[in-house]
Amino acid sequence: MALTIISLIKQVPLPSEMRMGEDGLMDRTKAKSSINMDCQYGLEAGLQLKKMYPDATLMVCSMGPKSFEASLRKALAMGYDEAYLLSDRKLGGSDTFATGMAIATMLKHLGFTHDREDPFIILTGRQTSDGDTAHVPSQVAANLDIPQATFVERIQAEGETHVKAKRIIEGGYQMMRLPMPCVISLTPTGISPRKPSLKAAMKARITQLTTLSVSDIHLTSEKIGIGGSPTIVSKVVEMHSERPPLQLTVGATEREKVHHLIEMYAQETTAVEKKQRKERMTAEAPDYPVIDIRKGYKGILCWAEIADGNITRSSLEILSAARQLATQLDKDTKITSLLIGHQISNKAQTLIAHGADEVVVVDDARLEEYLVLPFASIFTQVIQTRKPEIVLFAATTSGRELAPRIAVHTGSGVTADCTKLEIGEYVNKKEQIIIKPILHSHRPTYGESKLATIIGFAFPQISTARPGTFEIPLADSERKGIIRPFTPVLEKADFRTEIIQTVRGEGGLQHLFEADVIVSGGRGATADNLRLVKELTEAFKKQGVKAEWAASRAVVDEGFAEYARQIGQTGKTVRPKLYIAIGISGAIQHIAGIKEAGKIIAIDQNPKANIFHHADYGIVGKYQDVIPELIEQVGELCKKILSVG
């Protein structure tokens, strides 16, 4: 057997390039770029696999302009054997759907079809730093009709035909066993990418790269580029280029200060909302005919995700998004929840209580744990029979791989990780029509600095919603709804992937990247060995918020926290909705690591501490006095956090 290890990579601009540019000194077009960080972990995973399969061929592929050759050569210098670049002007403007299609077509052209005799494995990064969708790995797998595992930290060979993968899930991990061929996407928490070797770099310098055009792989132009993309970016607005000036809390006691903080947190939100509403009002509306392109697609379908036997918090949250959308659509728009699992029928009423009009229940012993292949198949069957206009998922590790996989089957576009969903219209100036109603999915991009509005023209319109963005609708146990069992057609092939073990509980470093609230302690918070920092984190968790604690470099150096919790090392950026800095002086490296946080609260007894220059809210006081008050009023604060989109 001759195994082929295929790594898919993307070249992205370096985050450090952001430090120059605005003043016009540096030419932005010459901004340095590198291999996307997650993709580098994919490359390393391939090199690790090669150790177990010494005869394997290592192949690296990318899609993009000619300048991407630099990254392909770097991959060769790390130890890859062959490099392929799909490069064509016609590919410009492709969304994830069209990208997944194009890459899969290239791989098929190179002989990598699901029925290929020799095994192959496709490794990718979890997501790219510029696109941030995490869709392409799933969509390549779906287009090739092969199994997948995303958000994987480590892989290991399992004989000649299988691999074992450790997949990160909310609050833990899963050990999975996959047959080859398959697609695995790697998180940047596994084995660090190796350095290139000079000898390999010398070889890479003279290696002939294979560049393929769209016509080389027999891809017709209507399937790619803007024409082949079911979604478009209709608008991008600056969210806030700079943090507004610091608001210091006032109050005679720590209790009053914390109370004042919570009060201010709410005020700011309404200001933002008002501004957005105003913008919407003033938008021009030309006098074109209004066209409804839904062609019978109607209703909203939501996934009710089960974890550890219970409906997840985030899938209840999307019911409120669904309800908001339903009220903006036709009066008789129904919200349907799809509940898949084993012996979960009793959960259906919970969904109804929270706003579902109908619950479709699939009960099967084989479906006790989430598996992407059968779940995608069930969804596709339900969508094809019920024709909903909108399908919503919580943007969990499962939702973010399931939605794009389904979309390939239904021909839909997907918008990832939305923070706001609303019904609107699309003015097509070229054809002089107004398309209405249509889903406007808003999502932050470019490191949370901009808010993009994505519109999809294929039905159903699919979006995943960022957990914690929407409030759980109030439960009404009296509420009535229909519960409908559904028996899907499932094949043996849908169970090709096997879950060996699911572990929930102590998670790893992953938590820091996914946390909505990060409580971080600096040197000034170590008097009690970070006890209060940890207690505040726990208080957030008890409120159902994804919270994690972290530390500054000084604290890690002192041994109070493990390195994985350090914020502010170059390249490690966190983006929680709320970052609470306790006793942190605010070294610039630390600031760089947190600048993408939604809101920053700084607590320090030194009013001159640099951290206050970079925070939204500041409490000057001893943390030993402030934190217990904060813990006491954490419930109120959580309400405010959740109301900020």
Add this chain to the structure above:
Amino acid sequence: MDQIDSVHSDVLIVGGGPSGLATAIRLADLLKHHKLQRRIVLVDKGNAIGSHILSGAVIKTSVFKQLLPEVDFKDIPFDAKVKRDAVMFMGKTRKIKIPFPVPFMRNKGNYLASLATICRFLAKIAEEKGVEIYSGFSVNEILYENGKVAGAKTIAAGVDAMGNPMENFQAGTAVCADLVVFAEGTRGTLSKELIAAYHLDKNSNEQMYSLGCKELWHIPEGRIQAGTVYNCMGYPLNRHEFGGGFIYGLNDNTLALGLVVGLDYEDPTFDVHHAFQVWKTHPFISALLKGGKLLEYGAKTLPEGGFYAIPQVYTDHALIVGDSAGFLAMPALKGIHLAIESGILAAETAIKALSTNDFSEANLRHYDELLKKSRIYKELYPFRNFRQGFSGGLIAGFVRAAFLLLTKGAGISGRIRPLADSETTKRLKDFKRKTFRQRFEHELDFDKVISFDKVTDVYYSGTRHDEHQVPHLKVNNPQSFAAINIKEYGAPCQYFCPAEVYEIRTDKNGNKELRIHFENCVHCKTCDIKSPGDGISWMLPNGDNGPDYHYM
């Protein structure tokens, strides 16, 4: 991958600064002229050519015409041409423009430049001529065969702090070469090893160094004319500290400024970075910067021992060029043109060796002969005692400098042999004057608008280091370091390091302990030069690590 990671190149050039690139370009031209096919490999540790290059810089450009006869001068990416040139003497709040031109410090006709940008340009030309350039690789080992240089090897990466291979281990590559050209820049790590291994410095003085800290600013329109050069003496330095500041007006409202101070100072608390920041708060300078924005920060050392500090620059299969050899002209503090010139001469020596296939010391002596006839000798010899003359303080230095002019360089006492910079620092108890810390007690609270603390400045150097590797800064003798460097000298490393790599932590019992934050290092090598006692060794970190200078 092959088990034995070894390759062959006819010539290996270690370092992609002006001297290494000039060697490569001229050698490629000569090979073509002689119709010879030979492989030239140039390796640099920066993530790209230029990313570890920092200089003022005012460049004497005539040597570029010599190196690049076919290139239109206008195509070389210099910045503004020097139009105004003045020397200032600064008091704490006032300044006096010295009304007459200071000899040897005239810059009319020279060009301002970002040396990093010039190097990127040279690298492009070298590659077009067939030179193989690889950046992002640290060469940290000289290979020997039968007691002679036989090549060099890149660092093995993917190891833990103790050097044990990890899962992502990547073996180093041994480059076997007939000729190795050491072009590592100031205080080259392998050059130092080479010089020690063959006693190449047996007839030369200790090299003396300066440390320069530099910032690049974007300033509001109209503050300074592009092409303006100010050299500043005086505040905040006193007459025991040799050095001065520079301010260069570049195109596009960009300003380069820095402070360069001789490392033969005695004060154990002296801090060049902090002195630089204090200097910037002088009303004359802060007025230039106000409303502007810091773009980049960096620091590097300069070898300024001059003629007598130059070691033998050739041995079997090896040549040393540029700053690694100490080719820097005092008092003008100019080395770029000499670096290029030495590269040209090294290439002319190399072609002789390649055509005769004789890389012996006897054949490579040709390099020395060419140097003696070159402008390098002409520029360095008259000032052979210049810098050493200032070791006794500025007043003695100026008197001596005057005598140098009269005696054509011999001075009053013939050859002066200075102490190594590491030996000039005084113990705390022996230092009787007010220390730097005491002198500027109230001026070290940086406002982060005009003046910056070290950690903030380091951020603007773009420096980064892989977390997993053997720390590249090594205290040579931890016991004596605690007893001597920390106790007796008060740990000068925490002050002289311009990147806050060294931190002294005091625990609850009052014990003082050194913490090394190697990830902050900007590769200036001051610690390798200035630490008293058994000192600190600056070793090579992983390739692609270190600062990321754009326009320095």
